[in-house]
Ligand SMILES: Nc1ncnc2c1ncn2[C@@H]1O[C@H](COP(=O)(O)OP(=O)(O)OP(=O)(O)O)[C@@H](O)[C@H]1O
């Protein structure tokens with residue numbers, strides 16, 4: 001079976017992934033028309049390119065429908081509760097750096113830390129009769145981070161995009177989202193809570209522990225590992 005390599009289908013992540021493989025002597029290319037999601041791989045035998053949404057790559061890895069996939073560690077850890085059993089991180093790729101953080105309105109001068117948020121959340125519930133709302137698409141990671149820090153008086157509201165706008169739109173009081181330059185937060189009058197971020201993410205090459213690693217896929221994986229200068233790339237991957 002051809003080794004299937006899942007790569008984000010557009011934008012910066014796709015371009016930088018193509019560049020990263022290119023630096024290791026493997027040419028990934030989109031083929032066909034501008035809008036056709038088809039691609040080719042040169043420089044190594046037995047590998048097929050599968051162009052996918054970055055958000056869907058964790059699921060495809062977990063289902064074993066792709067052998068390798070490039071996506072952010074944030075998406076893998078959010079979408080796969082059992083990620084350590086389902087995938088193996090082969091190589092951090094050095095781009096797509098983003099921190100998953102909690103942020104509150106800049107004008108909340110008494111709120112700088114998670115402890116402050118906890119205090120304000122209890123007060124908020126008493127005043128308003130409902131729990132303080134935190135908008136995010138990272139439900140699992142945020143919930144477990146807040147639990148670990150003893151914060152309980154809140155509710156998560158789902159936001160799949162433009163999350164920083166939810167506070168001005170009065171659909172949330174706080175947000176949890178990824179930030180890179182901090183520009184989107186500043187533009188929306190939000191400040192990051194002090195302390196460690198919920199997660200530090202970067203684009204990473206993952207291998208599926210669930211895929212069918214037949215002899216052809218194994219041979220292609222060994223060739224890729226050699227191109228990457230990583231003889232240990234196959235360790236713990238083949239079932
Ligand atoms: N501003 C940013 N700077 C750096 N990395 C980012 C930034 N925004 C998103 N990312 C990272 O890029 C990856 C893809 O995020 P994104 O939210 O675009 O995925 P997606 O919405 O599932 O993709 P698609 O739009 O194809 O469905 C994530 O791992 C995320 O951490």
Ligand SMILES: O=P(O)(O)OC[C@H]1O[C@H](OP(=O)(O)OP(=O)(O)O)[C@H](O)[C@@H]1O
Pocket residue numbers: 160161162163164177178179180181182183184185
């Ligand atoms: O700190 P910054 O450099 O400003 O980057 C952070 C922004 O980048 C991402 O949004 P994206 O552009 O992917 O759109 P989205 O709202 O659909 O997530 C993220 O969701 C933030 O909104």
